[in-house]
Amino acid sequence: xxxxxxxxxxxxxxxxxxxxxxxxxxxxxxxxxxxxxxxxxxxxxxxxxxxxxxxxxxxxxxxxxxxxxxxxxxxxxxxxxxxxxxxxxxxxxxxxxxxxxxxxxxxxxxxxxxxxxxxxxxxxxxxxxxxxxxxxxxxxxxxxxxxxxxxxxxxxxxxxxxxxxxxxxxxxxxxxxxxxxxxxxxxxxxxxxxxxxxxxxx
Amino acid sequence: xxxxxxxxxxxxxxxxxxxxxxxxxxxxxxxxxxxxxxxxxxxxxxxxxxxxxxxxxxxxxxxxxxxxxxxxxxxxxxxxxxxxxxxxxxxxxxxxxxxxxxxxxxxxxxxxxxxxxxxxxxxxxxxxxxxxxxxxxxxxxxxxxxxxxxxxxxxxxxxxxxxxxxxxxxxxxxxxxxxxxxxxxxxxxxxxxxxxxxxxx
Numbered sequence: 591x592x593x594x595x596x597x598x599x600x601x602x603x604x605x606x607x608x609x610x611x612x613x614x615x616x617x618x619x620x621x622x623x624x625x626x627x628x629x630x631x632x633x634x635x636x637x638x639x640x641x642x643x644x645x646x647x648x649x650x651x652x653x654x655x656x657x658x659x660x661x662x663x664x665x666x667x668x669x670x671x672x673x674x675x676x677x678x679x680x681x682x683x684x685x686x687x688x689x690x691x692x693x694x695x696x697x698x699x700x701x702x703x704x705x706x707x708x709x710x711x712x713x714x715x716x717x718x719x720x721x722x723x724x725x726x727x728x729x730x731x732x733x734x735x736x737x738x739x740x741x742x743x744x745x746x747x748x749x750x751x752x753x754x755x756x757x758x759x760x761x762x763x764x765x766x767x768x769x770x771x772x773x774x775x776x777x778x779x780x781x782x783x784x785x786x787x788x789x790x791x792x
Numbered sequence: 793x794x795x796x797x798x799x800x801x802x803x804x805x806x807x808x809x810x811x812x813x814x815x816x817x818x819x820x821x822x823x824x825x826x827x828x829x830x831x832x833x834x835x836x837x838x839x840x841x842x843x844x845x846x847x848x849x850x851x852x853x854x855x856x857x858x859x860x861x862x863x864x865x866x867x868x869x870x871x872x873x874x875x876x877x878x879x880x881x882x883x884x885x886x887x888x889x890x891x892x893x894x895x896x897x898x899x900x901x902x903x904x905x906x907x908x909x910x911x912x913x914x915x916x917x918x919x920x921x922x923x924x925x926x927x928x929x930x931x932x933x934x935x936x937x938x939x940x941x942x943x944x945x946x947x948x949x950x951x952x953x954x955x956x957x958x959x960x961x962x963x964x965x966x967x968x969x970x971x972x973x974x975x976x977x978x979x980x981x982x983x984x985x986x987x988x989x990x991x992x993x
Contacts, residue, residue, distance in 0.1 A: 627986075630979065680974075
């Protein structure tokens with residue numbers, strides 16, 4: 591879901607950059623000393639996830655892992671995704687440097703929503719609630735991302751509804767796969783170190 | 793810390809799993825043959841980019857010279873519209889875009905050579921028609937020699953051209969070096985972040 595260089599108008603690029611800068615600044619402020627290694631590990635996972643191509647459906651798609659990154663990092667997900675996307679642009683030529691702001695916002699904002707939804711759901715102490723929340727939030731990350739990409743492409747003259755439809759349909763497999771991955775990771779974390787999960791801090 | 797180890801394990805697994813798997817950047821390559829420009833487009837994973845829009849712009853003027861759609865093999869060809877540098881832009885939809893530049897010199901070179909070749913062939917036919925019998929058939933004049941040489945060179949160079957094209961295509965693929973380089977950057981940035989946060993504590 592990286593938007594390439596030269597596709598978007600200056601207005602969209604600028605507003606994306608402003609939102610991204612605000613998010614990154616807030617995220618950096620919120621990142622505590624102890625959290626930095628976790629941020630780095632999830633940045634690595636995000637960086638590499640884009641290489642895992644899923645050969646299902648009509649479009650060329652790959653894992654994003656923004657949902658799980660959002661759940662575990664909270665607001666620190668903004669700097670993590672900015673670094674991940676910069677390195678992807680530098681090394682893999684995905685996206686580009688002018689679209690960095692828009693792409694960062696498009697991926698990180700749904701991650702924040704995943705984080706908030708997960709935190710809210712985690713407050714209910716029911717059986718398996720965390721795993722279910724993980725599945726939903728993993729899917730939310732991708733769904734929100736596709737929605738924002740479709741909104742960004744609105745200005746290029748591509749009609750919103752058909753584009754959004756293609757994006758959502760082509761990303762359905764990724765949504766489900768990421769939901770499952772996120773649920774599995776959350777289930778695992780719940781057993782070994784539940785203090786990492788938001789809403790369950792000690 | 794245990795969890796960090798697990799994640800690193802996962803990351804390492806993904807690296808080795810993903811060595812041959814590529815994501816979704818879209819590429820376009822172009823080469824000139826005769827009076828036509830041939831383009832090929834494909835995604836990073838090697839799949840052709842089917843029925844995507846290709847637009848050809850003048851490099852300096854930015855004027856749209858011609859456009860069309862790729863076929864089911866991701867190919868599209870067009871006649872050289874003008875002897876100027878060409879910027880060939882591929883839009884694969886959903887925010888994917890690729891570009892390729894053909895320089896003026898490259899086009900000039902090929903077109904010039906072709907013109908020379910065609911002219912001399914024409915002239916040669918004329919000469920042959922007017923002079924059906926030659927005194928010494930083994931004697932070859934300079935012009936004929938040039939044509940012959942050009943034809944031979946063209947034939948010999950064709951596989952090299954194809955090979956260069958293949959190498960160009962291969963170079964676009966992600967290698968393990970780039971992946972590890974990126975991870976190295978992340979580790980370095982982590983160090984920088986820890987340094988500053990530690991100082992502020």
